[in-house]
Amino acid sequence: MRTAEVKRRFLDHFAARGHTVVPSAPLPAEDPNLLFVNAGMVPFKPYLLGQVAPPYPRAASVQKCVRTLDIDEVGKTTRHGTFFQMNGNFSFGDYFKEEAIRFAWDLVTASVADGGYGLDADRIWATVYRDDDEAHGLWRDVVGLPSERIIRRGMADNYWSMGVPGPCGPCSELFYDRGPDFGRAGGPEADEDRYMEFWNLVFMQYERGPGTGKADFPILGELPARNIDTGMGLERMAALLQGVDNLYEIDETRPILDRAAELTGKKYGARSGRAASESHPDDVRLRVVADHVRTALMLIGDGVTPANEGRGYVLRRILRRAVRAMRLLGFEDPALPELLPVARDTMSPSYPEVAADFERIASYAYGEEDAFRSTLRQGSTLLDQALGDAPERRLPAATAFRLHDTYGFPIDLTVEIAAERGVAVDVDGFRSLMAEQRRRAKADAQAKKSGHADTGLFRAVLDESGPTEWLAYETLDTESTVQAIFRDGVPVTSAADGDLVTVVLDRTPFYAESGGQDSDAGRLAAAGASAEVLDVQRPVKGLITHLVRVTGGEIPLGASVRAHVDPEWRLGARQAHSGTHVVHAALRQVLGPAALQSGSYNRPGHLRLDFAWRGGLSPAIRSEVEEAANVAIRRDLPVDVRYMALAQAREIGALALFGETYDETVRVVEIGGAWSRELCGGTHVDRSAQIGSIALTSEQSVGAGQRRVEAVTGIESFRYLARERDLVARLAEQVGAPRDELPDRITALLERVKTAEREARRLRDERTAGEARRLADAADDVGGVAYVAASTGDDPRALAQRVRDAVPAGRAAVVAVLGAKSLVVAANGAARARGLGAAGLLRGVGRGGGGDDLAQGPATGGDALDALRALVAERAG
Known part of the structure; x- marks a missing residue:
């Protein structure tokens, strides 16, 4: 049974039982505490917590979810994935335990012909909270589940809360016995690989107090209304119904993995067993690709775009991890154009919009891969040098931050590559630098919105005086009353000539900056006073503030003012x-x-x-x-x-x-x-x-x-x-040509300049080649090695290579060229064969990075050339 069919049957089952089918909310969460929706109940939280009256008594949904806290574990086992779908049915003070249990049992055990999933009832186990005799009795007496397949568990396993004071309650979980091939007999407590959990029914009926952990809190009493919140893992049910091992093998994921294996010439699962410890690195990488490509498709489909912060950074990291995994598997060409269409085809039966919107989705994904490939080319060179310079095999936080902030090299990639070289990265220091950067950016943005005032002060104004009557669509002028004045974030009773203050009016015609449109400009006029409006913001919903400079007189709290928008503005x-x-x-x-x-x-x-x-x-x-x-x-x-x-x-x-x-x-x-x-x-x-x-x-x-x-x-x-017209006229006059002939005349002038530059470059190359031959002929013999030390004001790297190549074949040669800002060391093949590699020699007299044939580091003066000569003599001997 295809995953899309599993989804359809779930929604049809609950719609037939009076549930309102609610479409999946977009993955970007409206909850300010979440980046993405990470559980099926998230869109229903206001109803479950009693914050908002629910528009329906019972609902069902298949919610898209993304969790990335354990992103580094993706692929290492078959349990972890970033994108998943949670089927859920919800009751808001309507039905409770008996109906929830019966609805779940009917769906999973009804035959396929009757619209169910057709699971073998004799292989289903249930767990209940240790004291929940009611749930235990319902499973035994209403459903008919034998007592030996109903397991009581403690709070850590079978009690739900949000981790803070508020609603809580016992839960009941359903498990399916996949058979002896998957592990030991004995139920969920014996082996949760064999007994796969696929549904969790939460009975939200109590209120909890403060406490820590999953079990250390008091139960304060019953909730005024009892709710049901269930979650059935769509991927897990699909795996059961398709007879496959895990989420990577279902119809929505396996085709992506297979295409990646085909492109890279790898055979998935050929060298790995079931246990996580046996997973071959290639299998791990193939699973990373399959999971991340699917997740990226769904995130971009819901409007997330690659960025350096927040949701966009998570998406960027997911895309880049997929691309890097393909490169580690040996595939150097652009990978996403080969993989993303496969993900589209697997997901479009459930989400047709990803096919309809694929051109936009692909443009972001492919563009990000192109940018990352460029970043890899540029950043890898910089990282190589930084790792070569790393003191005590530890990359400083400032270096990692510069690679990230200036060159776009992601920290997780820096850590991975550094680990491959045996170098640790100061990740804690990097995070501190990132946090400081975010703090400054947030403070700057908040200062613009609130004029440095605490938003709590604005909320107090809103609570006391009510929302601002906003009339920007209707008029450019209003008669208004000053409700609050803030100077440097502190409430004041008046503003005098020259003061820069934030003013709150009861009504305003000014447009507050939003939706990409800058705020209005204009003036406030009071009896004997005036002020220029410089900025208009909405620091809290419902309230509009005006940053003004008083240009005459004094404006007191409670004053009547005329608010006037500049009509030309x-x-x-x-x-x-x-x-x-x-x-x-x-x-x-x-x-x-x-x-x-x-x-x-x-x-x-x-x-x-x-x-x-x-x-x-x-x-x-x-x-x-x-x-x-x-x-x-x-x-x-x-x-x-x-x-x-x-x-x-x-x-x-x-x-x-x-x-x-x-x-x-x-x-x-x-x-x-x-x-x-x-x-x-x-x-x-x-x-x-x-x-x-x-x-x-x-x-x-x-x-x-x-x-x-x-x-x-x-x-x-x-x-x-x-x-533009005047500029064209001046250019035409300067080159002495009519306007319509201007492009041809400028092209001819540019070609003459290029010809002159080519000739100058040829003469410079001839001069460098001659200098290189002279230096090679005059090389000192140091322990049987031709050693050349020189200084140049031009390109030390080019000169070092020229001199090295000018030494007769077969003779070992080491060349050191000191430039204005860098020292370059070059070694030919004969020198490298004697253990005189350029990078090793350079690090022996200072610091730098590069390879055994050519290395470069910061200029350290003429003493470095003498020290290098001594080092060559020592190692050549």
């Missing part, structure tokens, strides 16, 4: 934001639907848009995009704003920015109807012609599989084109 902002939507639609019109926006920023007259695409845009494509945008402007398309349910917006094809979260009611902005239809909270023009015009000013890469275009709009577009 707002017009420019509207032109830029609508222009962003137009450029996005133009990109998709020219390049196709895969060119999907991943981020944007716009301010009056200027816009920046990031989108998914591999490879740069040619001048012809850029021109086509620019023309498509300006044609839309010339057509004076209507710009309409509609509010609707999120589900309806998705049905009509409104584009949403991946990674963003939206309320159930969303704002949809349309330009020309379906031509541009996006979820957006920004301010816009009424018709496209009001944008004026759009001129693309740049296009560049901003990451693997991501491009960025920048453009100007409105009057700034005319100014930009005027500057």
Whole structure:
């Protein structure tokens, strides 16, 4: 039975029993404490904890999950995987133990013909909490499970809580006996490899107090409403029904593993047994590839993109671990174009969207692999030198951080490669440096949002005065009241001339920075006082703050003020934001639907848009995009704003920015109807012609599989084109050519410059070759080795190689060239045969890295040349 069929039968079973089927939530978790949804109950937590009234009394879902805490264990055994699916049925104060037990038993034991899974009832075991006589009785009397196959266990195994005070309760787990080939008889307590757990039913009925561990906490009493939270592992059930050993062998995973084995010429499982200790390194790597490629497909499908922080970093690490595993298996070519389509084909029966969206998904994945391959080429050279310089076989934290921060070399890869060379890495120090960098970035971002005030102070204002009445869509002017003033993060009662303060108003017409749109500018005016509005933010949901500089008089707490948005600023902002939507639609019109926006920023007259695409845009494509945008402007398309349910917006094809979260009611902005239809909270023009015009000013890469275009709009577009016109005129005058002949004339001038540079390089090479021959002829004999020491202001590496190659064949030669910043040592084959390798000699007089033929380190002065000569004499003797 295919995994997609296992999923369908589960949902059909519970739908027929009154459960609302809830689609899987996206993998990026809305819970601020989680990067990804890591359990099936996560989307239902507000209902289970009584924080929000549930919209249905009972529900069922198959939830996508990702766990990466034990990512280093993936592949070492067949138990660990990063992506998995959890089938769950939930009751919110509705049914309880008896129904939950009966629903589970009916599904797993009903015949395949009757819509069940057809498991042999005589091979199913249950565990219950030690004191849960009710559950024990239900399994025995209602289901008919023999008492000897119902095992009582303690809190560590069969009691659930979230680890903090709150709901808790006993649980009951189902196990399936896979037979003597898998281990010892005797039930789950004897061997959990043979007896595979596949379903956990949590009976959430008590409230627990504070404590530590899984068992050290008091039970305070019954919950006002009892809930059911169950989880059935989809991959485990698929393994049971498909008659395979583990999650790596089911239909959604094994084809990826097989393709990786085919590409690398490896045979999976040929040299390994069942025990983890027997796993061959090639089997481990093949499992890593199969797991990580599938996980990456699902993460990118849910809007995660490779990045250096947070979720994006986890994805980046997963992709790079897969690529590196393929390289360690001997496959040097791009691997993901061969593997990702296999993952798509295995997962699309359950998730058709990964096939429909595959072009976008692949662009990010393939771009990340291309970037990583480049990183490996560049970073490996730098890492080689750093490892050669590592004092006491330990790589300092600062070096590892520089490799990560400057060159993009991931710390986990640094650790792996260093371990292969017998060098330890100061990982704790690296993490401290990363934490400090994040702390500074977070503090900078928070300072911008809150003006250095504690957000708790803003929450207090919100609790006392209520949310800000936001009127940015309706007007540019309001009569408002000052509700709070903060100076340097401290509440004050007034602000005087020259003060820089944060002001909270009861109502405001100012647009607060969000959705990629910069905040409005304008003024506040009070009796005898005025202030310039510099920035507008939303430090906490529902409250808007204004960073202002008082330019005259005094503004007290409670004062009536007139809040006025600069109309020219707002017009420019509207032109830029609508222009962003137009450029996005133009990109998709020219390049196709895969060119999907991943981020944007716009301010009056200027816009920046990031989108998914591999490879740069040619001048012809850029021109086509620019023309498509300006044609839309010339057509004076209507710009309409509609509010609707999120589900309806998705049905009509409104584009949403991946990674963003939206309320159930969303704002949809349309330009020309379906031509541009996006979820957006920004301010816009009424018709496209009001944008004026759009001129693309740049296009560049901003990451693997991501491009960025920048453009100007409105009057700034005319100014930009005027500057371009004037520049062309000056160039034409300087080279003495008509404008239409300017490209040919400049090409001819550049070719003359290149010819002159080639001639200069030829003369320089001849001079270097002559100098190399002279130095080789004058080499000192040191213990039978031709030793050359020289200094140069040019390229010491090139000179050292030239001199080494100029020494007659068969004669051992060591060459040392001191440059302005580095010392280079070269040794020919005859010298290396006598144990005089370049890297070893260089480290003998200082530090550096490289190979036995050529090594390089920092310049240490002329004394190093004398020391090197003495070392050659010592080792040659």
